[in-house]
Amino acid sequence: MTLSRLRPGDEESAALRLLREGELTLEGRLVEASNTTLRGTLTLDDVAVRCVYKPVRGERPLWDFPDGTLAGREVAAYLVSRASGWDLVPPTVLRDGPFGPGSCQLWIDEPADAEPLVGFVPADALPPRWFPVAAARDDDGAAYALAHADDPRLARLAVLDAVLNNADRKGGHVLVGPDDRIYGVDHGVTFHVEDKLRTVLWGWSGRPLPTDAVQMLDLLAGQADGALGEELAEHLTLAEIRRLAARVAALRDNGRFPPPPQDWPAVPWPPI
Template sequence: MTAEPAAVLAETDALELLGRGRIDIEGRLVDASNTTLRAEITLDGVTRRCVYKPVRGERPLWDFPDGTLAGREVSAYLVSRATGWGLVPPTILRDGPLGPGALQLWIDEPAEVGSLIGFVPAFDVPEGWFAVASARDDDGDAYALAHADDPRLARLAVFDAVINNADRKGGHVLYPASGDVHGVDHGVSFHVENKLRTVLWGWTGKPLPAEATDVLARLGEQLDGPLGEALDEHLTITEVRQVGRRVKRLMRACRFPEPPQEWPAIPWPPI
C-alpha cells in the first residue's frame, strides 16, 4: 500500500498514527547528515508518510554532547504546540525498525509551491522582501539571500529564537497546500549558549509581532508547568532553564534578536 494524498489529519489523529502505527521503511534521504529515513505508517486503514530518525544513526556533535538529536526534534514540536502556531509537524519519540528515534509526519508540498526564501538578483529584490546577505554566482553576478516579509516566517523567526535553532536553512521551511508554513530539522537546537543561525534575519532589531507577546507569556507559564515537565524528558535541566530565560529576554526586549558576532550567523549551505 502506498501513501495517498489525502485530507490533512487532525493533530490528535496524527499523533495516534505516529504512536501506534506500523512503520514500513521506504528509503533513506541521502542529503541528510544523520540517518534520515522516509517511511509509511499505517493504523486502522489509514496510511501516511513520515520521517524516521533513529538515534543509532546520529553522528556525535562536539557542541551537543547531551541527550539525542531525536529528543531535540521532539522538544521543538512540544514548544511549537505550546505556542499554538503549529509550526512543527507532529513529532514523537518511539521505537522503530532501527530502534528508538524521532518520528515526524511527512509534509507534502504542491508541485507549484513558491518559496518565501531564496537567492534573487541583488538589484532586483522583490518588493516586500528583506535582503539578508550578499553572494555571487560562478559568473560573478551579484545575488542577495532574501526572504519575504511574511507573518508566517516572522512567527518561525520568533520560534527559532526561543529554541535557539542553530540551523534554520531555507530548505528547512516547507509550504504545504494548506497555506501554512512548517519548520523541520531541529536536531541542533536548545543549546545553552547562543547559537542562533538562520536565514531569517530580515527583522533584526525590529519590534516583535503584537501576537508574540501573548504567545511568549503563555510559553513562560507553561515552562513552569506541563511544558517544562515534558521537555525534561528530552533535554538537560540547564537547557530547559535556558529556554525560559530566552523567552524572558524576548519579552523584555520586545524586539527580534541581533545576529551573533562570535560565529557565522547564517547556516551553510543557506538553502
C-alpha cells in the same frame, strides 16, 4: 489503500496516534541530510501517512551537543511549538523503528505550485517585500542575495527559532503545506544552553515584535515551569529547560527580534 492527508492542526491527536502506533515501512533515505534521515509510511487501522524517521543510531556526533540527543530535541521543538499555539512544527514523537529508537515526524507535502519564501535572487531584482540577508555570487561572478519574504508566517517562525535557540534554520527547512501554512522542520540542534541561533530569517532583526508574538511569549512563560517543562524533561536537561525559560523572558522583555551574533556564524551552511 489511499495515503491519508492528515496535517498538523488537522486531527492532530489522530496523527500522533499514527506516529506512535503505526506500522513503519521504510521507503528510502533523504541523502542530502547530514544525519540518517529516512522517509517511510505509517499504517494503522487501514489509514496510512508518510513520515520522516531519524534513528538515534544514525546521528552524526557533534562537538557541542551530547551524543544521542538530537531525536529528543526534535520532539522537544514540537512540544514547544504546540504549547505556543502556533503549530509551526509537524507532529513529532519518539518511537522505536527498524533501526531502533528515533524521532518520527509527519511528512509535509509541498504543493508543486508553492511559491518559495526563501532563496537566492539576483541582487538587482529583489522581489517586492523581500529582505536581503547576505550577499553572494554565482560561479560566473554575478551578484546575488540570500533573501526571504517579509511574510508574517515566516516572522512567527523566526520568533520560534529564537525561543528554541535553533542553530540550523536553513531555507530548505521552511515548508509551505497544502493548507498554505508554514512549517519548520529539522530541529535536532536546538535548546543549547549557549546562544547558537543561526538562521536565514534575519530580515526583521532589531524590529519590534508583532503583538501576536508578545502574546505567544506570555503564553509560553506561564508554561515553562509547569506542564510544558515536565514534558520537556523527558528530552532535555534541567539547565536547557531553564535557558529556554530565560530566552522567552528576554525576548518578551526586549520586545524586538534578536540581532545576528557577532561571535558565531549567523547563517547556517549551506544556507538553503
